[in-house]
Amino acid sequence: MIGEARNRMHGLDKVSGKAKYALEYEVDKPLYAIMVKSHISSGTIENIDESSIQDIPGIEMLIHSGNALKLNSTKKPSEGNPDVESEEISREPLADKKVYFAGQDIAIVVASNIEDAQLGASRLKVTYKKGEGRTDRSSVLKDYYEPRPEELQYSRGDFETAKNEADVVISEEYEIPTEHHNPMELSATTAIWDGDRLTVYDATQGVSNHQEGIARAFGLEPKNVRVIAQHIGGGFGCKGTLWPHTLLTAMAAKMTGRPVKMFLTREDMFTSVGHRPKVIQKVTLAADKNGKLEAGAHDTYSYTSKVGTFYESCGVTSAMLYDIPNFSMKHRYGRLNLPTPTYMRGPGESSGTYALEAAMDEMAEKLNMDPVEFRIINDTDRDLKKDLPFSSKHLKECYRRGAQLFGWENRNKNPGKMLKDGVLVGHGMATSTYPAHRSGGECNLTLRKDGTVLLRTATQDIGTGTYTVLGQIVADTLGVPFEKVIVEIGDSDYPKGPLSGGSQVTASAGSYVQLAAEKLRKKLGSTAIGQSESPYFQINENELQFENGKISDGSSEGENIENIVQRSGEENISVTYSTDETGAKQEEGYAYQSFGAVFVEANVDPDLGIITIPRITAVYDVGKVINRKLGNSQFYGGIIFGYGMGLLEHTKYDHGHVVNADLAEYYVPVNADINDLQVEYLDIPDYKFSSHGGRGIGEIGTTGVAAAIANAIYNATGKRIRKLPITLDKLI
Structure with a gap:
């Protein structure tokens, strides 16, 4: 089964419209929220004129820094920023009247219908006191800082001496502009409160991560926050971070006492969910006349925002890809009044390999x-x-x-x-x-008396086929038909699973799911040989085989494995497996x-x-x-x-x-x-x-x-x- 070209489990649901995305879940009497964005890059909000939208009949509430709930930091205590002391870095949405970039969320219009919410957001009058912001991305070449020395600043050997003694040297600058994610599904959230229990349908790449962040923001126990993302229409990194719109949707639902739906427009996606930042890279390569590289350097100039700490780590690939004995890597960043950059498919590596591999071509030439x-x-x-x-x-x-x-x-x-x-x-x-x-996680795997196998783990499928590959791994390991496997993911109420980022879900969840299937197979075998009614009562467990949904000793046709459950008198036989158990991690x-x-x-x-x-x-x-x-x-x-x-x-x-x-x-x-x-x-x-x-x-x-x-x-x-x-x- 592993390696086969299987169709997606939910392929038909997706093309027929049955698959539900974050905004499509039906809730009772929902309100609709639209964000109001800043028109300046730096400064302070002087006044928000609520009277400018009071004649719009469907508007239920206007939320801004003056009346918004005060949220806690979503960061874990260990996730502070040691590089730059700045109060802005830990700022939560609608925390104050400060503006740090054009397109910043400064208010939410909540209405009984989408049209009135959009109309209110477009009409709301806001006055500002403009500040002196920095938006020139080229300024990072002369005004920058160097963070995380152990991670982003590195050298080995003696680069300068090796370069000066080399036969051939090239040194060039390469530039990549700012780029934006444009997944087909726009980011969206639906939030419902039931007392102190919050349910969030979200277009997220990490249901477990979002559960923890939302819980911290609202001062809740994680078990009282349920995040559901059964289908996501593309992510590429922009849905891996807990962005303000998710928290603001939950805030609006809390303040209004009704379910709230919020979606970002395509224009909003350019300011609200990150981007790949512009980078200028200088790559130097030095080689002998036979083509052996003797020295290399990769210097990166980029930026992060006034309210974030994301760094595009372009030089890390150059530090490991080739046999370069003398190497230097530096990363330098400026703080600009632009939206916070974030991960974008191959963050650092995509940008870095462009510069390195273009330089390698120039050196070969x-x-x-x-x-x-x-x-x-x-x-x-x-x-x-x-x-x-x-x-x-x-x-x-x-x-x-x-x-x-x-x-x-x-x-x-x-x-x-x-x-x-x-x-x-x-x-x-x-x-x-x-x-x-690789990262940790756990799952629950259950053989039910109807012969189906149910897998549950709180990871998600962002369009890559996670449902299907996990189903294949279970079917292959347990020896059951693929059609008998039911995969349930995309729900934080399930055992904790990995974020869909860093190309890690199949390696992470796939490994602990496979080991769970091995554990379940062993449990089924030991149960079978302990049942007096079983054809395999008291035989050597090592003689048992599992194939095509049957258990056998190799010399007989075998019987359906659900018979083991039925004889037990239980509804199912289940195991839980986590990466804390032996053998779940790489060497x-x-x-x-x-x-x-x-x-x-x-x-x-x-x-x-x-x-x-x-x-x-x-x-x-x-x-x-x-x-x-x-x-x-x-x-x-x-x-x-x-x-x-x-x-x-x-x-x-x-x-x-x-x-x-x-x-x-x-x-x-x-x-x-x-x-x-x-x-x-x-x-x-x-x-x-x-x-x-x-x-x-x-x-x-x-x-x-x-x-x-x-x-x-x-x-x-x-x-x-x-x-x-x-x-x-x-x-x-």
Whole structure:
């Protein structure tokens, strides 16, 4: 079962409209809340004129800092910020009249219908005292601080000396603009209070995490907060943080005494749920004449907000990917009056691999070496930053297999010299990589007397297929038909599960679910041999086999496993498993990382500069892939994300205001942009990391793609573009 290309458990529900999302749950007499946003980037609210909306009949309440409930900090006590002492960092929504960025939530209009709530939000008159805010993202180059020395500042060897003694040196700057998540499902929340018990339907990537944060905010025991997210229409990082709108919906429901629904508009998504920040990266590489890297440096300049502490960690990948004995990594940030950045598919790695892999291409060009062979020469079996061997690494096989599939031998190494049907043709490649993450959790697994197996754990499916892969793992391990497995997730009342972030759910939940299935199988076996009516009474437990929903001793046809439950006189036989139990964690003493190689063909019109990408080929080493169909979808999605990063996406600001906050002006890839995608994976299990041998695949597909596109465009045109996105105006 593990590895099969199974259809999604809820595929039919999704395409037929039966699957419910956060805003679609029916509640009794709901109110609707719309947020009012600040029009300035810095300053203080002087007055909110409630009379400006009092003639709108459906409005029930206006909530602002003057009457809002005072919330506690959602951060755990250990999650303070040691880097910068600032009262703003721990600020909760509607805590005061201060404004830190354009688009900040400053009030909520609550009405009996959506239209009146929207009308009220648009009419509400607010006056401000403007402050002197900083919105110039380039200012971080000269006015910055360096946080978290053990994590974001690092060096080994003697970079300066090695660089000065090297035969060949390149040093260039690469720039990525601000980018925004645009999932199909807009962020939304439905909140219902029943006394001191709060139920929240939320578009979240972490039901357990949100449960804890909401409980802290309202001073509740976590058991009195229930967060439900049975289906999520895409996340990519923007739904992994407990943003103000979730807390404000619960606040409005508390203050009005009625259920409240709130949804963000597409424009709101550009100010309310984070973004990938603009980064300027300087990469220096130094090598001997044979192509062996002797020194490297990766300096990152970016920003965080006045009310947050997110850092885009671009250089971390460079510190471990290649065998560079002398290395320096620095991260520098400024505090700006912009919304707080956050995780966005491959945070740090997607941005960092663009700069590193473009620089690797430039160095290969300067050395007159093939880019693939240059990378193979500098491959390493150890993570030099952690000083640990990789648990499993087959990157060289990815390079060679990818080159074979793509036809890399046909590449013209002389840029701008390959012309076909009137367009310039170029071939480029890059390395993909992303760390393998694991976290704790627990589950309950139950065999019921009707033969169905029920799994419950409080993780969630953000569109990646978590229901299905967990069902496959249970079916495979317990030896029951896939159709007999019922997976219930997306509810914080279930045993605690992991956040959908860091590509970790399959590795984390998948491992403890598999071990729970083994525990249940053992319990069923011991129960069967202890039942006098059983055909297997008092036989050796090791002789029992579980297959196709039956238990047997190998010499007989066997009987249905539900007979064990029925003979017991109980409704079910159940086990609970948590990662505290022996064997649930990965082995120590290894670095865990996934790898890949991506190859791109770019066509460029020599007169108009129009770019098309006719084909992309990628090969990945990500451990065991649990479901080939869903795995392919994840890789396709990641590659398309990287396509958007390389050629289209760019959030534009004017004095802190987003000017292209819609899908008409913020460009994302559509079907017409994407042509042939060829994905292959080595499918070599990594049992040191997880019980089923799999690592995460949700984010690695994005890494390296933008660089491979840039490198292919250089090979086609001879023009090196170091500032994303690569658009025709930069080529002609």
